[in-house]
Each structure stands twice: as C-alpha cells, then as structure tokens.
Amino acid sequence: MYALIDCNNFYASCERLFRPDLINKPVVVLSNNDGCAIARSNEAKALGIKMGDPYFQIKSLCKRNGVHIFSSNYTLYGDISHRVMSIIEESWNEDALEIYSIDEAFLDLKTLPEEQINTFCTNLRAKILKDVGIPTSVGIGKTKTLAKLANHIAKKCLKIPVFDITGHEYWLKHIEVNDIWGVGRQLSKRLNRQGVKTAYDLAQLNTHIVRKQYNVLLMRSVMELNGCDCIGLDDYAPKQSIMSAKSFGSMQTELWALEQALSSYVARVCEKMRQQNSKASCIQVFVLSNRFRQDLPQYSNAVNYKLVHPTDDVRALTSIAKRCLKKIFREGIHYKKVGFGVLEMVDKAHQQLDLLHTVNEDLLQKSNKIMSMIDGINKRFGKRSVHLLAEGFNRHWKLRAELQSPAYTTEWLELPMVYAR
C-alpha cells in the first residue's frame, strides 16, 4: 500500500502561515515575473481563477473580489517544504519514502498492518498541521497511481483529509481520464476520441494494445489502475540536468544585458551542481524572443558545448557560456529569455581520467578552494554576497516581483515581529 501526502494549495498556504488574517480569504500566488497564477486558495478557485491564468487577465477580477496577491517567494516555500518533509521523515522509514516534489511525498506502507494505515496517516497529517501549520490531504491505494487518485478524490470530491480507495474502486467511473497521473492533454484527447472517457474505461483496456497504440507509460498507468504495482518508489538520485532560465522583466536587445543575466544563471546552476557533488561535462546556452509578440521578429536558438575537462568552476563556465551566447546572439531581436543549463554531469568523486589531456592538479585544488569559499560566504551572509563581476550590479533586466512577502523563516531581518500589549 502507498500513501501520497500532498500539501493543500501549498504556496498559498505558506503565505497564510504568517498572515492569519488571510485565513478564509482568497489568496493567489503568481509565477516568476508576476506572470501567471500558480497557486490559489480554495476561495480564489471558487472565484473561477484557473491555474496558469495570466495575471493581467484576472487583475480586475482580483481587485473586485479583494483577492490577496503574492509574488512567488521560493525561499519561503522551500524552507516550509523542508519542515513538512522533516516531520514525515521522523515518522516513517526513510527507505520507504519518496519526496516527489516540493509539496508531495509518497510512503510505501507495506510494512504496516492494513488496519493501522488509516490511523497512521490521520495522525501524521495532524502532526504536520500542528507543528508546521500546513494542511495536507492523504490518498491511500495499492499503487502510486491509485494513491494519487485517492488523493484527488479526497481533495476535490469528498473534501476529507484522508481517503483509502481500496474497496471503493467504483470511484474510477466518476473520474475523468485526464485526472489520472500521467495522462495529460494530448493523451486524453486521443483517448477521448476512442471513447475512453473515465479512469474506469482506461482500466478496462488491454495492456498489450495500449503498449502498441500508445506507449509503455500509459500501459503502466493501466496496470497501476488495476492494482498492479509497477512504478514503485524512486530512490534519491542526483539530478541529471540542472537548468536556470528566467524571463526578463522587460525585453532586452543588448548583448551585455543578456550576458549579465546569463552569468547569474551560470552561478545559480554551479551552486546547485556543487551541492550534489557533480561537475558539468556538457552545457547548453539558449535564447528566446517573445512568442506573444508576433509583430516582432521571432528568434530562438541554442548551442551545446561539450567540455574536455568536466568542471564546477563558475569562472570557467561563465566564460564558456558567454562565448556560446555570442555565437547565437543576433542584433535587432527583442529577447524575452536567456538560459543556461548543464545537460550532462559526472560525479566529482568518480571522474573519468583523460588519456590525452592531463589535469593541472594545482589549478584544480585552487579552484576547489575558491568555489568552497564562495559557497561558504554566500551560505553564511546570504545569496550573492560574493559573485562574479560579470553578473553586473544594477541588473535592470531582472524579473518583477512586486508583491513578495518577507523571508519570514530564513532572514534574521525579516523575522515576523510579535508585539506584546
């Protein structure tokens, strides 16, 4: 048996933690650049605000209805997520636990007697609510897909905190096929055309035919809906790729502005890469114009670069990235986005030696020392306390975040204040 613990309207719930005045009020959290709605409290959902709605389209609706709007504050959400996950880790064996996303975790409960499962989940949920203040929903089922589905039913249909779908499979007939984990827009369109409308319809399909006509992923979904566990928990694995790319606050046309932004993304990626003890062996730089402005010339391009010597040194990667950018930069384009990513990495400890090129050990050690100093300083004194000059200082290209809440839990200066009367 699996349980899926999912935080309710996670980002919106985080914003409410330190703003109890917002309980029972509509709350919306916007994506980067204050672009789209990416989290809504139940009250905001009830107003008809959809996931991904562009802010400028719902702005007046929000104003009329007194919706509280926040720019996204990932520092806060990351920290709260960590607290929620710590409680789950304390309560359940780490080998039977998968932190699936910032607000979800799967538990493999097969070692727990079936009659205790419901109580265990109910108690765990209560503990998270009491200790962190984040409401969660728990779905229970024989497979991960069924646990996901049970979670959906708990949240959207029954509006109860914990639901075990085992023995209640008739629910499948009431669930649209696109609400199944792994069935997205394209697949559900195709399935619908073939008369497969509900989760039940999908579960009835012949797995071999599904494998042939669709793909192995959908076949697995069919099997999982029938209670056959074929996905299982994912082990923790270091990331295979790390990207950083953000839309500009306003469109940019100058190379130097793109270079500054790119440099800051390189720094971000390098930091993450060093955290997981990896080194880059293939990188990518890409640029995009604004696809919503068809009146302007459209352009997008990307360049990949393989490194002879894998590295995690921000200085080396910044200079390579800038060279790559120069190759694909075109004059006269209004750029909306530039991005940097590491596509292939090697483990720092098990690095392949190169037959033809020798590594200068002195330089390598020096580089390691400098990188760990940078990481140390930034960890202690805050992000970007030290950075390359290439990132620039005024950063006028940076994204909008005009409605951001304080870093309540991660910055001494932004701690919530409590006044005694």
Add this chain to the structure above:
DNA sequence: TCTGGGGTCCTAGGACCC
C-alpha cells in the same frame, strides 16, 4: 504593457556499423 520555471522519460529517425 502584461503570458513561469525546472525537471524526467520515451520515441522516432538518422548515422553508422558489418
């Protein structure tokens, strides 16, 4: 005016080999 970011996995098709 304004439209997110960061991932994973699979598949088809091309290049190459014998």
Add this chain to the structure above:
DNA sequence: TCTGGGGTCCTAGGACCC
C-alpha cells in the same frame, strides 16, 4: 527500371509532471 538486412547509438522533440 531494378540497389539488403539487422543491429547500436545518439539526438531532437514531444509529452508529462509539479
């Protein structure tokens, strides 16, 4: 006129997830 067959590996692109 007519031009094999079977395999591997790599890559780009698509679909999906939160």
